[in-house]
Amino acid sequence: MGLYKLIVKSMVFSTRSRRRFFTFVLVFSILSGATIVMLSFFDSFSREGMLDHRGVVVKVRDPFSLTDRVSLEDAQTDLDITDGERLPGSEAVIFYKYVNFGPDLRIFSVNPQYQWGFSEIKPDNLIAGHYPSSDREVLVSEEVLLALSDTQDGLSIYTKPVVGTTLKLGVSEDATFDLRISGIFRKPDPSTVKSDDLEWIILTEDAFSIVVDGDHLDYRTFEIYIYSISVIASGDIFSGAAYDNVDALASQLNSLDSTDYNEPIYTRKENKDDSRNMTFLSLLFGIFGTFMVSTLYSYLITRFRRREVAVLKAMGYGKWDVRIVVLAEILVVSISGFLIGLLAIQLYVWNPASRDSAYFYLIAFSPTAFWSFIAVVLSCVPGFFIITFRTLSVRPIEIFKDR
Amino acid sequence: MSDILIEARNLSKEYIRGKQEVVMALNAIDLQIPRAKMVLVTGPSGSGKSTLLNVLSGLDMPTEGKVIYEDENIADWEEERLSKFRQENVGFIFQNWELIRTQTALENIECPLYPRKIKSKEIRMRAISLLKQVGLWDKVDNYPDELSGGEQQRIGIARALVGKPRIIFADEPTGNLDTDNAASIMRLLKSFTKRDTSILVVTHNEDLKRYADASHQLSNGRFV
Numbered sequence: 001m002g003l004y005k006l007i008v009k010s011m012v013f014s015t016r017s018r019r020r021f022f023t024f025v026l027v028f029s030i031l032s033g034a035t036i037v038m039l040s041f042f043d044s045f046s047r048e049g050m051l052d053h054r055g056v057v058v059k060v061r062d063p064f065s066l067t068d069r070v071s072l073e074d075a076q077t078d079l080d081i082t083d084g085e086r087l088p089g090s091e092a093v094i095f096y097k098y099v100n101f102g103p104d105l106r107i108f109s110v111n112p113q114y115q116w117g118f119s120e121i122k123p124d125n126l127i128a129g130h131y132p133s134s135d136r137e138v139l140v141s142e143e144v145l146l147a148l149s150d151t152q153d154g155l156s157i158y159t160k161p162v163v164g165t166t167l168k169l170g171v172s173e174d175a176t177f178d179l180r181i182s183g184i185f186r187k188p189d190p191s192t193v194k195s196d197d198l199e200w201i202i203l204t205e206d207a208f209s210i211v212v213d214g215d216h217l218d219y220r221t222f223e224i225y226i227y228s229i230s231v232i233a234s235g236d237i238f239s240g241a242a243y244d245n246v247d248a249l250a251s252q253l254n255s256l257d258s259t260d261y262n263e264p265i266y267t268r269k270e271n272k273d274d275s276r277n278m279t280f281l282s283l284l285f286g287i288f289g290t291f292m293v294s295t296l297y298s299y300l301i302t303r304f305r306r307r308e309v310a311v312l313k314a315m316g317y318g319k320w321d322v323r324i325v326v327l328a329e330i331l332v333v334s335i336s337g338f339l340i341g342l343l344a345i346q347l348y349v350w351n352p353a354s355r356d357s358a359y360f361y362l363i364a365f366s367p368t369a370f371w372s373f374i375a376v377v378l379s380c381v382p383g384f385f386i387i388t389f390r391t392l393s394v395r396p397i398e399i400f401k402d403r
Numbered sequence: 404m405s406d407i408l409i410e411a412r413n414l415s416k417e418y419i420r421g422k423q424e425v426v427m428a429l430n431a432i433d434l435q436i437p438r439a440k441m442v443l444v445t446g447p448s449g450s451g452k453s454t455l456l457n458v459l460s461g462l463d464m465p466t467e468g469k470v471i472y473e474d475e476n477i478a479d480w481e482e483e484r485l486s487k488f489r490q491e492n493v494g495f496i497f498q499n500w501e502l503i504r505t506q507t508a509l510e511n512i513e514c515p516l517y518p519r520k521i522k523s524k525e526i527r528m529r530a531i532s533l534l535k536q537v538g539l540w541d542k543v544d545n546y547p548d549e550l551s552g553g554e555q556q557r558i559g560i561a562r563a564l565v566g567k568p569r570i571i572f573a574d575e576p577t578g579n580l581d582t583d584n585a586a587s588i589m590r591l592l593k594s595f596t597k598r599d600t601s602i603l604v605v606t607h608n609e610d611l612k613r614y615a616d617a618s619h620q621l622s623n624g625r626f627v
Contacts, residue, residue: 016505311501316490321518397462
């Protein structure tokens with residue numbers, strides 16, 4: 001009761017010192033904006049760039065010539081590697097398989113642990129939702145049309161897929177496999193990636209097995225093909241061990257003679273080091289820069305309110321009561337600053353001149369915003385305790401005497 | 404129940420001034436503050452008045468001697484216990500009012516009660532009642548910067564009383580006021596002794612003795 005009242009009142013009073021409030025909100029909004037940008041840079045590195053940094057991709061020479069048929073159990077290739085095996089220096093070997101379901105639909109399988117390993121559907125291809133993570137989820141391309149009903153004159157009514165709705169997959173109404181649409185993605189641009197005219201849907205490997213091997217699709221009719229193979233290197237990026245393994249794996253795969261597969265696609269170590277250094281630097285600036293500014297703010301605010309703290313303690317406020325009063329102001333200022341920083345980025349997105357910057361649009365509602373919030377707002381708390389431990393622990397008389 | 408609320412026994416306080424100079428701010432002081440009485444301590448600047456008030460209220464620690472409150476020596480207490488003691492038993496009136504600039508008159512009066520487990524409605528009623536008693540109901544939403552010195556001191560008095568303290572410590576409560584305002588403030592303070600509140604006033608103004616039930620003169624840290 002007393003604590004709740006104290007927090008609410010302290011938050012209200014913290015906005016009353018207008019000049020101080022607006023000055024620090026401005027500082028925090030700039031800080032938040034910079035942190036969001038820097039962390040999003042790192043976030044982009046860790047998600048979109050993951051395959052480039054840790055993977056070697058091998059594609060079939062012509063993914064639409066249907067040459068390399070495989071079975072679910074024995075996905076052997078003329079590269080002499082098998083699905084799921086461990087090559088020296090690798091963490092995983094993943095086959096991205098597909099079946100063509102009639103002339104319009106292509107169904108892919110992805111490994112839920114390495115969703116980003118499917119080179120054609122990177123995270124920035126996602127328009128809404130997320131990758132399928134269970135055998136009851138499906139990712140669909142935005143062009144997929146779902147038939148609702150047929151009219152008497154032969155026309156059909158269609159609906160576009162919506163995240164969270166159910167997709168019933170099967171050759172008859174009696175034997176459908178119900179999947180929740182977990183996300184919607186944009187197919188790769190045909191000008192940059194060899195694409196096709198089919199609609200794509202992506203299932204987890206387990207769901208894929210159920211669909212093609214059960215009553216839903218006739219496995220004998222709908223043959224399984226390999227679209228690409230991703231070999232994920234072991235080791236961490238920070239030390240560069242993963243980069244060494246990528247180079248070694250690429251060299252190993254290159255030496256294998258294959259008629260069905262192209263040469264491995266990968267980025268050489270020396271070309272990745274600079275981007276890695278920049279992204280880790282941005283992370284350091286994002287986190288530690290924010291921590292330093294937040295700590296400095298805690299120091300300043302405690303100095304500004306030192307006299308008031310002495311009066312409150314003389315009136316009987318305990319050590320924690322006073323901490324709550326000061327901390328409430330710090331949190332109100334930092335949260336306000338964060339929201340304004342985020343809003344500023346949104347306004348930048350809405351600017352027609354920068355409308356193409358989908359990158360920024362994505363980060364405002366992405367985990368980056370969440371982590372930026374953690375960095376900006378919560379980093380104030382340890383800074384506050386470091387700075388105020390001594391200041392707020394002194395007897396009020398010592399503060400009065402300092403005058 | 405003893406008639407004495409708080410008592411100083413053989414109280415001394417030394418300060419180190421500069422590098423090595425020892426200043427005896429209080430020298431073996433004995434003082435009793437009875438319940439529901441106003442006690443005045445007068446003396447020139449530097450005589451130790453404020454030090455006495457600070458030590459008796461638990462804001463400062465004595466070098467020697469005891470401050471007895473209900474058979475306990477508060478000089479032995481930890482800071483958190485002293486905070487609790489001040490919160491529940493003590494009201495402060497500061498020479499420079501020390502109102503919080505970001506709070507209205509009403510909020511300044513309510514302020515000492517915010518951490519306490521008292522309902523908001525009860526806090527608001529107490530504050531409004533005191534605001535009326537000090538004659539500033541029309542200034543309810545004014546901030547300290549919008550009030551005169553006399554008005555600020557009245558708000559300071561209301562704030563000291565809102566927690567229903569057993570004793571009020573007033574440091575030069577009329578120090579910055581003209582004669583009429585000073586008399587008004589002292590009459591107001593005196594009126595609260597009828598509610599079983601004790602009051603210790605320290606001041607350099609000898610004229611205020613007429614409002615007190617007992618008075619003592621301090622010089623160089625000793626009563627004369």
